[in-house]
Amino acid sequence: MSDVNIDASLIANGGANLSRTEEKMVEMTNGCICCTLREDLLVEVARLAAEKRFDYLLIESTGISEPLPVAETFTFADPNGEKRSLSDISRLDTMVTVVDACNFLQDYKDAESLHEKGESLGPEDHRTVTDLFIDQVEFADCIILNKMDLIADEPKKDILLMEIMTKLNPRAKIITATNGQVPLNEILNTGLFSFEEARAAPGWLKEIRGEHTPETEEYGISSMTFRVHRPFHPERFWNFLHNDWMHGIVRSKGTFWLATRMQTGGTWSQAGGQVHITCAGTWLAAMIPPSLDGEKISVLDGLGIPQKLIDQLDNNKYGDRRQELVYIGVHLDKEKINEGLTSCLVTDEEFEAGPDLWETFNDPFPS
Structure with missing residues (x-):
């Protein structure tokens, strides 16, 4: 995608x-x-x-x-x-579907409203991404209810989720999990998949x-990639993330660069309404001493570094530091997303001033 x-x-x-x-x-x-x-x-x-x-x-x-x-x-x-x-x-041993326990109930309610209107089976039916989620649940041999920790303070919600999963797919094995931690023997070599039962599926x-x-x-699902070798102004990017930018976005992930963080990059991961931001590690460009700047290739030789990243060290002013964010969603307003992210970048004047100015920017992101 x-x-x-x-x-x-x-x-x-x-x-x-x-x-x-x-x-x-x-x-x-x-x-x-x-x-x-x-x-x-x-x-x-x-x-x-x-x-x-x-x-x-x-x-x-x-x-x-x-x-x-x-x-x-x-x-x-x-x-x-x-x-x-x-x-x-x-x-083919097992068909596994991972369900977002935190967001599924809202999606399921939306699906119920479609059925109540009688639209889901009609000739003019315009299916939604919710229907896709239901298809994934119904065809699974094993259903993993993930992010259970996020609904720990809602005791009735887990019971309701279990009842809905059982209703949608009574034959599936249901496993609860946090952060995707599942015993391997629950999904490997289970023998759960049956071609006979699968053939009965619509x-x-x-x-x-x-x-x-x-x-x-x-x-109506599509994707877009935002890629640029210029840093985000941390405060502008922070404010952008706290606005209503996720409309229609089902999943987004990638790597980002804050102007105040010349050493390390960030990892961005969003699914539904949950967003996780962590440290991605040290930029390659930050690992090479200035004295060895002309010997980048030999310094990185044998480390298993992808060639495209090594190429970026020579082709861009700040090496492999970059924004590389992928968005997947329903009827994405790609122009709006692109404009929003572009507005978070440092301006031409700020970019020319360089890291000395960037260090003075307000940075609300965690250390």
Whole structure:
């Protein structure tokens, strides 16, 4: 859903390897989406299986994707026998859906109002992102109710949530969690997924018949990236974050740079109404002594630093320091978001004055 793989940059230092495949434009010659648009999934899984280094593979699709087409992809076999099926090299074990316990009830109430109006099944039905959330819950083998700590002071809310989850999907295993902490044996090697039960789901095999509408079209979901090598004025950015800027935004995350913080960058993560801001770590440019400025490449050689970040050290006045924020939402007002974030940047005059002036700015962010 974005042109920046924020997750990869956040966890690269942990030794993980993320593979990001590009979207493919293909000619639909046989009406089959599984063997064309999702061919990349087969290629990636086959590559990992051939390495024989892993016991389990967790596929985390974007939060706005529908789970049913992913499951269908595992069942498809090339009628010409030229390509293997995913089922030949792997076993689909569990479909897991993570539910935001803090925000779901409000979304569910909105969904109820659609049904009461009789619009959800009508020919002129304009589905909302709430319908997508319900689809994800209904198709899951395991439902994780996350952020339970945020509703700890509302004892009736957790009971109501459990009742709603059970009503929507009586066969699913329900697990409560805080900060996504779940015992691995609850979601790995469970044997919970059943193709027989999945085939009973409405819309099964729509992919093979070519009837599935992309989520971006069906729900009006889109994304945008704000990327610039200029710092935020901390006070202006703080004030912006406390205004009504999140309308229509389902998810946002990324890295940001405050003019008063030349050493460290910040990590931004927002889901629903919750926003988390933490320290992302030290900028690469801040790690290189001025005396070695002409030897940047040799200094970073062998550290596993992505080449695109090394390139930024030479191509930008302040190296890899930057704003790189991704927004995903429903009917996004991209122009308004871009204008709002741009207004938070230091002005041309402030930028030319440099860090000596920036140090004097009021910075309301936590240390």
